[in-house]
Amino acid sequence: xxxxxxxxxxxxxxxxxxxxxxxxxxxxxxxxxxxxxxxxxxxxxxxxxxxxxxxxxxxxxxxxxxxxxxxxxxxxxxxxxxxxxxxxxxxxxxxxxxxxxxxxxxxxxxxxxxxxxxxxxxxxxxxxxxxxxxxxxxxxxxxxxxxxxxxxxxxxxxxxxxxxxxxxxxxxxxxxxxxxxxxxxxxxxxxxxxxxxxxxxxxxxxxxxxxxxxxxxxxxxxxxxxxxxxxxxxxxxxxxxxxxxxxxxxxxxx
Numbered sequence: 001x002x003x004x005x006x007x008x009x010x011x012x013x014x015x016x017x018x019x020x021x022x023x024x025x026x027x028x029x030x031x032x033x034x035x036x037x038x039x040x041x042x043x044x045x046x047x048x049x050x051x052x053x054x055x056x057x058x059x060x061x062x063x064x065x066x067x068x069x070x071x072x073x074x075x076x077x078x079x080x081x082x083x084x085x086x087x088x089x090x091x092x093x094x095x096x097x098x099x100x101x102x103x104x105x106x107x108x109x110x111x112x113x114x115x116x117x118x119x120x121x122x123x124x125x126x127x128x129x130x131x132x133x134x135x136x137x138x139x140x141x142x143x144x145x146x147x148x149x150x151x152x153x154x155x156x157x158x159x160x161x162x163x164x165x166x167x168x169x170x171x172x173x174x175x176x177x178x179x180x181x182x183x184x185x186x187x188x189x190x191x192x193x194x195x196x197x198x199x200x201x202x203x204x205x206x207x208x209x210x211x212x213x214x215x216x217x218x219x220x221x222x223x224x225x226x227x228x229x230x231x232x233x234x235x236x237x238x239x240x241x242x243x244x245x246x247x248x249x250x251x252x253x254x
Contacts, residue, residue: 003032003033003034003054004035004057005055006036007037008061009041011037014036014061015244016036016061020034023244042070045071057088057090057247057250058088062135066134068085072088072095073095074094074096076097082141083135084134084135086098086136086247087246098247098250099142100244100247102139102142103243105213106143107238107242108242112209113147127151127178127180129181129182131184132185140213152165175204179205180208181208181209181211182212183212183222187222188222195221206230206231210226210234211233211236212235220235
């Protein structure tokens with residue numbers, strides 16, 4: 001039996017177990033199991049691994065995408081640049097860190113970024129606000145740099161540095177200048193569906209593109225407010241499915 005899983009805390013919102021269980025059944029994959037491992041501290045990781053000898057790999061979610069790097073043996077190129085991992089492959093005593101959020105986000109994100117009259121080129125007039133500073137946000141920064149899209153990171157902290165602003169600083173001018181907004185926080189995630197990031201939504205227009213890494217609910221309050229203003233919207237479900245399939249490839253490649 002090959003065992004795979006997800007570490008994080010808490011894991012009540014997890015998509016992964018259902019996705020992989022259905023994948024195994026649909027594709028006739030036998031002798032494989034995917035389980036949830038809600039560990040209260042990243043320090044519990046070594047004992048989790050030692051007590052599960054059939055564990056071949058695992059995904060990583062909030063709040064351990066950065067902390068997990070303290071325990072890995074090797075990091076791939078993207079992880080070295082981002083400073084966060086969401087996929088770990090176990091090879092003997094080695095823990096090898098990957099980041100499949102990158103390909104998951106990019107492949108999903110660009111679909112609605114391309115202008116209809118030029119399908120082979122990205123819009124050059126895009127600037128983005130990245131809401132959040134966690135591991136997922138770092139993967140999104142990596143992708144936007146690759147796409148040559150300028151961005152500002154938005155945080156609740158008042159200890160700011162270059163390229164980072166506080167929510168209180170977002171005004172009409174910033175909303176006009178930054179027409180892509182990407183929510184990398186859990187705000188609005190089930191069961192807190194009545195919450196949304198603290199933005200001046202009255203300044204949204206049809207020129208805006210709102211992307212939410214949250215997938216449950218399917219349409220968060222953040223996305224609903226964008227839709228009401230005619231903005232393009234996208235949730236994180238497709239990103240999750242892409243990154244999950246990339247994780248599976250990594251775990252099963254020689």
